[in-house]
Each structure stands twice: as C-alpha cells, then as structure tokens.
Amino acid sequence: MILGYESGSGFLYRAHPFTVLTLVLATLVTVFALPALVGPLGVLVGIVLLAFIGGVSKVLPTASVLAAPFWFFLVVIHVILGDAPTRALVVGLQVSSMIVAFLIFLVVTHPGRLVDAMLARRLPAGAAYLLASALQTVPRLRARAAAIRDAQLVRGLRVQGVGGRVQGLLALGMPLVLGALHEVDERSLALASRGVQTGLHPTPLHPPSDSSLDRLARLLLYVFIVAAVAVRFLT
Amino acid sequence: MQNNRTSLTPRLLALIPLAVGINLAMGKIVAALAIPVFLDTVGTVLVAALVGTWPALITGLVSQVTFTVVDARIMWLFFLPVQLFVALYAGVAAQRAAFRSSVRAVAWGLGLGLVAATLAWPIALYVFGGVTAGGVTVVTTVLTGLGVPLGWSVFFASMSADLVDKAITFLLVLAVLRSLPLRMAARFPRAASALGRQ
Numbered sequence: 001m002i003l004g005y006e007s008g009s010g011f012l013y014r015a016h017p018f019t020v021l022t023l024v025l026a027t028l029v030t031v032f033a034l035p036a037l038v039g040p041l042g043v044l045v046g047i048v049l050l051a052f053i054g055g056v057s058k059v060l061p062t063a064s065v066l067a068a069p070f071w072f073f074l075v076v077i078h079v080i081l082g083d084a085p086t087r088a089l090v091v092g093l094q095v096s097s098m099i100v101a102f103l104i105f106l107v108v109t110h111p112g113r114l115v116d117a118m119l120a121r122r123l124p125a126g127a128a129y130l131l132a133s134a135l136q137t138v139p140r141l142r143a144r145a146a147a148i149r150d151a152q153l154v155r156g157l158r159v160q161g162v163g164g165r166v167q168g169l170l171a172l173g174m175p176l177v178l179g180a181l182h183e184v185d186e187r188s189l190a191l192a193s194r195g196v197q198t199g200l201h202p203t204p205l206h207p208p209s210d211s212s213l214d215r216l217a218r219l220l221l222y223v224f225i226v227a228a229v230a231v232r233f234l235t
Numbered sequence: 236m237q238n239n240r241t242s243l244t245p246r247l248l249a250l251i252p253l254a255v256g257i258n259l260a261m262g263k264i265v266a267a268l269a270i271p272v273f274l275d276t277v278g279t280v281l282v283a284a285l286v287g288t289w290p291a292l293i294t295g296l297v298s299q300v301t302f303t304v305v306d307a308r309i310m311w312l313f314f315l316p317v318q319l320f321v322a323l324y325a326g327v328a329a330q331r332a333a334f335r336s337s338v339r340a341v342a343w344g345l346g347l348g349l350v351a352a353t354l355a356w357p358i359a360l361y362v363f364g365g366v367t368a369g370g371v372t373v374v375t376t377v378l379t380g381l382g383v384p385l386g387w388s389v390f391f392a393s394m395s396a397d398l399v400d401k402a403i404t405f406l407l408v409l410a411v412l413r414s415l416p417l418r419m420a421a422r423f424p425r426a427a428s429a430l431g432r433q
Contacts, residue, residue, distance in 0.1 A: 003306070004307075066308065077376055081380055082379070087364055099308075138260070139305075145263035165269070170410060173274075184249045191249060196245055197245060
C-alpha cells in the first residue's frame with residue numbers, strides 16, 4: 001500500500017504542489033457538480049488516465065484497496081438490501097475518483113516541498129509549521145501508544161469485560177496524554193529560541209518552481225470547476 | 236477574564252501538534268481494548284480545556300487535515316464541520332466547568348455526542364450514501380437489513396457511536412485534568428476553571 005510520498009519522475013512530480021492540490025479540489029467539486037452518472041464516470045476515467053500519463057499508476061492498486069470497502073457496503077445497502085443500484089454506482093464512482101486524486105497528491109508531493117510552497121506564497125509560517133509538525137508527530141505518538149500497550153500487557157493488564165476495558169483505557173490513555181503534555185515545555189522553548197514570535201517570515205531555501213505551465217494548468221482547472229458548478233445550477 | 240482570542244505563541248505551536256497526535260494515536264489504544272468508539276477528539280477537547288476555544292478550533296482543523304493525509308482517506312475532510320463543532324462545544328463546556336465532576340463530564344459528553352451525530356449523519360447519508368466504511372457502517376447495514384429505512388439507520392448508527400464516544404472522551408479528559416502535576420497545571424490556568432476550581 002502506498003500512503004505517502006514516493007520518489008518518481010513523471011510530470012506530476014515536477015508540477016508545483018499547488019497545481020496538484022488544485023487537481024484534487026477540481027476532482028472534489030466536479031464529481032458532485034457534474035450530472036450523474038456520466039460526470040463522475042468521466043472524472044474517474046480522466047483521473048485514472050492522468051495517473052498513467054503522469055507516471056503514478058502505482059497509486060491505482062492502493063486506491064482499489066481503499067475503495068473496495070465502500071463498493072462492498074454500497075452494493076450491500078443499496079443493491080442487495082435496497083433498490084437503488086444507480087445511487088450505489090454514482091457514490092462509488094465519486095468516492096473512487098476522490099481517492100485516486102488524493103493518492104496522486106500524496107504520492108507526488110513531499111511534505112517539505114508543500115511547506116516550502118506555502119512559505120514561498122507568504123502563507124503564515126505558523127500554519128505551515130503546524131501541518132508539518134503534526135504530520136511528524138502522529139507516527140511517533142502512534143508508536144508510543146503501541147509501546148505503552150505492550151508495556152502494560154507485560155505488567156499484567158487484562159482487557160476483558162467492561163470494567164477491565166475501562167481500567168485499560170486509563171492505563172493506556174493516561175500515559176500517552178500526560179507524556180505528550182510533558183513535551184510541550186521542551187518544544188515551546190525550542191520554538192522560542194528559534195524566534196518563531198519575532199514576526200519575521202522564514203524564506204525557503206529551495207522553493208518549488210511555479211512555471212507558466214503550472215499557472216495555466218491551475219487556471220484551466222479553475223475554469224473547469226466554475227463550468228461544472230454552472231452546469232449544476234443551470235440544468 | 237482571559238481573552239478568548241489567542242495568537243500562536245510557541246506554547247500553542249508546541250501543544251497543538253501534540254494534541255493532533257493524541258487524536259490520531261488514540262485509535263491504537265481503542266483497537267487494543269476492542270472498544271467500539273473512536274476517541275479521535277480527546278486532543279481537541281483537552282486543548283479546549285487547557286487553553287480555550289480558538290486553539291481547540293485550530294487543533295480540530297489540523298487534526299482533520301492530518302487524519303485525511305496520514306490515512307489517505309479524503310472522505311474524512313467532509314466531516315471537518317463535526318470536528319470544528321466539537322472544538323466550539325468543548326470550549327463552551329470548559330468555560331462552564333464541565334469537568335467539575337464525573338456526572339457533569341458525562342452529561343456534557345452525551346450532549347456533544349447528540350449534536351455531533353446530528354451533524355455527521357446528513358454528511359454520511361447524502362454525500363456517501365450512508366457508507367463510511369467503518370464500524371458505524373456495519374451497524375447501518377444491520378439496521379437496514381432489519382427493515383429500518385436507510386436515513387434512520389444512518390442516524391441511529393451515528394448516534395449510538397457518538398454518544399458513547401463523546402461521553403468516554405469527556406471522562407478521559409477529566410481524568411487527565413485531575414492528574415496534571417501542579418507545575419504543569421500552573422502553565423494552563425484555564426484547566427482550573429474547567430475543573431470548577433475558580
């Protein structure tokens with residue numbers, strides 16, 4: 001399963017992060033705005049073709065795995081138990097399109113490059129830091145939660161019955177939360193010593209290039225979004 | 236009275252990513268205990284109790300974006316309004332000393348569960364056809380199989396999950412607030428008012 005950045009050489013890798021982000025936005029809006037069934041189907045075909053042309057067809061197996069539970073439950077609820085197969089098909093196509101577009105974004109966009117792009121656009125440094133820091137913190141705290149679980153199980157924690165589970169929640173949750181709060185002092189001192197409150201805007205060392213082709217692609221995507229929304233309201 | 240609007244100080248820049256990490260890491264603990272809840276707003280409610288509503292709103296926003304990115308599930312982004320409402324509600328709850336006692340914490344948690352489910356079910360129903368591919372969808376499927384109309388199935392499934400989830404979330408935050416070492420509690424003066432000690 002590919003759930004994050006992987007190096008590659010297709011044109012989507014060279015695109016500015018905001019261009020790929022606009023592609024995701026365009027997918028999100030148009031799958032709902034364009035008329036069913038043709039609209040979501042067309043968007044899915046388009047985004048899959050783009051994945052092939054852009055050298056990121058490796059996202060498609062992962063997208064299939066992520067979309068499979070949706071298709072399964074859609075078929076059970078709307079086709080087997082209900083009588084709305086078209087609804088199941090439309091929602092399935094919409095969800096699949098969004099998954100493929102978002103995976104393309106994740107695979108071709110290095111988080112550091114996205115942060116550099118945000119800084120280069122003079123977006124608040126705090127916002128860029130929060131996103132980057134949260135993305136780095138999550139795997140670490142997840143690993144710590146797993147370590148706490150293992151340690152408590154070794155110490156004899158039993159998680160059977162309602163009482164055992166409530167005790168288990170305290171035994172596992174409290175060290176995780178209090179441990180994280182203990183880090184706040186150290187981190188805030190480090191941030192203060194780096195001058196985050198001076199009001200100065202950091203300059204990225206290697207900001208992603210924003211070519212005229214990128215700007216044209218974004219413009220076309222915005223036009224596509226507006227046109228799709230117009231179609232939605234006019235028909 | 237403290238100002239509700241808070242600039243992003245180094246302390247907040249340090250606290251918010253950790254709270255986001257707590258929101259996402261609680262999933263590991265829930266899985267280990269096999270409890271049918273998410274506990275994915277513990278960090279958001281905790282920030283509301285420690286430093287107020289605005290930082291909690293930022294925590295909710297960053298959490299939902301991070302959830303979406305880390306798990307590669309863009310569908311979570313559609314539930315952003317629910318996370319933001321949780322932050323707003325938790326901010327109000329903290330101001331009203333919701334963590335004064337276990338009973339109050341459970342009552343406020345149940346209130347949040349009620350409203351969160353009411354906000355979440357139309358998104359699940361109208362955007363995703365009642366399917367979010369999680370444990371809630373299994374409940375929805377069972378209820379639909381029993382002949383309950385789809386809209387009600389989604390509503391009852393969301394409600395059953397959210398009521399328990401948010402009540403436990405508030406209880407866990409209460410336990411954390413009561414366990415804060417004095418030195419740490421002194422750095423978060425709002426925690427005392429959330430506990431009804433001011």
